[in-house]
Amino acid sequence: MADTKRQSMVGKVATPNLKAGGGASKDVGDADSNLYKAVGSRIKITCAPNNNVLEGTLFTACNTTNAIAINTAPAPPNPSASLFSQPGDYHIIPFAHILSFEIIGLGERAPEPNAGFDGAIPSIAKVDMAALMAREEQTIREMKKKDAQKGKGVSREAQEIFDTLARTLPTRWADNQIVVNDAVLVQPPYTLDSIRAPAGKEQSVVQVKKIIERYYQKKATATPRKGG
Missing domain, CATH: 2.30.30.100 (SH3 type barrels.)
Known part of the structure; x- marks a missing residue:
C-alpha cells in the first residue's frame, strides 16, 4: 500500500x-x-x-x-x-x-x-x-568603518603613518589631515614639525610624536643603503 x-x-x-x-x-x-x-x-x-x-x-x-x-x-x-x-x-x-x-x-x-x-x-x-538583517547591518557598519580608515588622495606613507597611530590611539581622517584623540592634527607632510594641537593637549602631542618618530626610525632602518 x-x-x-x-x-x-x-x-x-x-x-x-x-x-x-x-x-x-x-x-x-x-x-x-x-x-x-x-x-x-x-x-x-x-x-x-x-x-x-x-x-x-x-x-x-x-x-x-x-x-x-x-x-x-x-x-x-x-x-x-x-x-x-x-x-x-x-x-x-x-x-x-x-x-x-x-x-x-x-x-x-x-x-x-x-x-x-x-x-x-x-x-x-x-x-x-531578523538575525540576517542584523548581521547585514553589522557588516555594512564594519565596511563603512574600514572605508573611513582609508585616506582619500593621500600618499602610501601617509596611510602607513595613520595605520601606525590607529593601532594605539583613536585616529580618523579629516580630508588629508590625521586627527588623533579628537585633538591632535598631523598635517601634510606628516612629520614631527607638522603636528598641531590646542593648549592643554601637550600629553597627547607627546604620544603622537613618539609614535611617528618610531615610524620614521623603523623605516630608515628598513631602507637598504645604496651602493656597496
Whole structure:
C-alpha cells in the first residue's frame, strides 16, 4: 500500500523538462511550483551554461534568493534509511541556470506531509530574517568603518603613518589631515614639525610624536643603503 501511495505521489509532482525561456521562471520560482513541492525529493537537474547534470536531494527552493540548494551526496543504500545518515555535498544553483529537471524519487518525508518544506526529513527550520538583517547591518557598519580608515588622495606613507597611530590611539581622517584623540592634527607632510594641537593637549602631542618618530626610525632602518 505504501508503494502504491508513493507511486501516486510521484505522479503528482512529476514535471516535464524546463526550458530557459517561456514559462520556466513561473514553474521554478513560484511557491506552488513543482520544484518547491519537491523539497526533500531526489531530483536530476541539467544546468547552464555547459549542460552539467546533477543528481541529489533537493534541500530547498527559495523564491527570495531565486536559487535552489541540492545535496548531491549518494542516497543511502537502504531506501528507508534516514537522511540524517546521509553526508552533505551541497550546491547552490540560480533558477536562471536551470535548463531542465526531473524528480526521480520522493526521498523520506513525514507521514501525510504538506508540499514543500513542512514534510521534509530532516526538517528545515525557518530562516531567522531578523538575525540576517542584523548581521547585514553589522557588516555594512564594519565596511563603512574600514572605508573611513582609508585616506582619500593621500600618499602610501601617509596611510602607513595613520595605520601606525590607529593601532594605539583613536585616529580618523579629516580630508588629508590625521586627527588623533579628537585633538591632535598631523598635517601634510606628516612629520614631527607638522603636528598641531590646542593648549592643554601637550600629553597627547607627546604620544603622537613618539609614535611617528618610531615610524620614521623603523623605516630608515628598513631602507637598504645604496651602493656597496
